[in-house]
Amino acid sequence: MLSFPVSIEKQNQLALRMEKLGIKESDLDEKFVRSGGNGGQNVNKVSTAVVLKHAESGIEIKCSIHRTQGLNRYKARDLLCSKLEEKLNPNKNLIREKIIKNKKRKQKKYSKKIEELRIKDLESDNGED
Secondary structure, X not given: OOOOOXXXXXXXHHHHHHHHHOOOHHHEEEEEEOOXXXXXXXXXXXXXXXXXXXXXXXXXXXXXXXXOHHHHHHHHHHHHHHHHHHHHOOOOOHHHHHHHHHXXXXXXXXXXXXXXXXXXXXXXHHHHO
């Protein structure tokens, strides 16, 4: 198994997902390209983006989310697993579920913060009288 700049737990989870889906490193064609966009001079000079092609399924993933090549390599494999899981279970849209779950979590956190600010504001208004 390759080593990525993420925790050992995440690496192990990815390895298990790839094994469960039957993805072997030998089936992957990996290329590195310049990503461009945000990230400053680093992303314009260094090939940090990863293009990952799975030979058996023909799925191709380009990942330039992070500024480092190592994280993009990890994320590309994660996205490939998600795409294959979605292809195997078309009724269950895993990526969409993750996005919705994340949005709900952020909205809940935002609402809680707004409520805390309102309480502080009310307390400070009562203290001025």
